[in-house]
Amino acid sequence: MSAASDNAARPVLLEARGLNGWYGKSHILQGVDITIRDGELVALLGRNGAGKTTTMRALTGLLPRVEGRLAFAGEDVLGLPTHEIAKRGLSLVPEHRGIFGTLTVEENLALAARSGARWSIQNVYEMFPALAGRRRTPGGKLSGGEQQMLSIGRALVTGPKVLLLDEPTEGLAPVIVDRLVDLIRDLKASGLSMLLVEQNLDVCMAVADRLLIIDGGTIVWEGSGAELAAAEEVRGRHLTLEHA
Structure with missing residues (x-):
């Protein structure tokens, strides 16, 4: 069985469908779809302002206004308070x-x-x-x-059950980034599911099973690290590349 088919056979832990999110009157998320399966590490990439952190806030109940579907371990959690979502096993390492x-x-x-x-x-x-x-x-x-x-x-x-990591390498020295990559690999090997928000493409390519690109509050691309490495036009159009 291929790695892709093996991942697809795992049960879904976190599923967002058609998530729309607002800050006041500003419509930031515009139909975001994300699925994270048991033991899977998904990386979410995008330029500053693309909607990465807003997505994390929507998933954890921190965004005041969210519409769409959000399920955790098969249970509808959209609209639940942040602490109730956390109790179910969704934990956030925030950007700052x-x-x-x-x-x-x-x-x-x-x-x-x-x-x-x-x-x-x-x-x-x-x-x-x-x-x-x-x-x-x-x-x-x-x-x-x-x-x-x-x-x-x-x-x-x-x-x-699912760990959300929002820009964990931001502002850190390369040697510390390398240690964090090793830690993320170890956590993944232990079976922990993760959603990693990063601008550092090298980090994402090193650890992720799947990569998503968000732009303008919408997921515009999904694929493997190898597919993204070959998609020069996609990288140029949607990413600001940063290297460790």
Whole structure:
């Protein structure tokens, strides 16, 4: 069985159909379709302002006005509060990390941790030894890379079924980006489903099963990394290429 057919045979965890989203009177998302299957990593690419982060906000209940269909593990979750969607297993690592700067590393993790979650605080420390050594350090005193590690760790201790990563490599040094790519690979190998929003094409090509391109609030292209590598016109028309 090919990788594509194997992915298609997996159960759907997250499905958005015809999602429309607004900020006030501004119609940002215009019929977005996204499907994420069990164990699959999907990358969402696009230029600044194309609708990537707005899509993440719509999926997690953070966008005030959304219309269309949104199902998680077969249950209609459109219109549910963010915390109710999170309880079902959809966890977001936000674009600007969103950690509590006055709380320590340990306190940030403990605040999010759920009993019986697949990843414990100790697991996070094993994944990120730098955090273990700074567990009593306030989040605001961490480096950018450490803050990103903490943001990912905090999402993992909630016990997600699908992890949403919004621009996780933004502003990070290449060596830290490489470590994050290795971590994402490890999480994927563990069977965790993920939606990755990125402008760094190299990162997406390295980890994704499928890639989507959003432009003007609409998905305009879908395919594999190999197909996107061969689609020079598509890349030139819809992407601002950034390389690690």
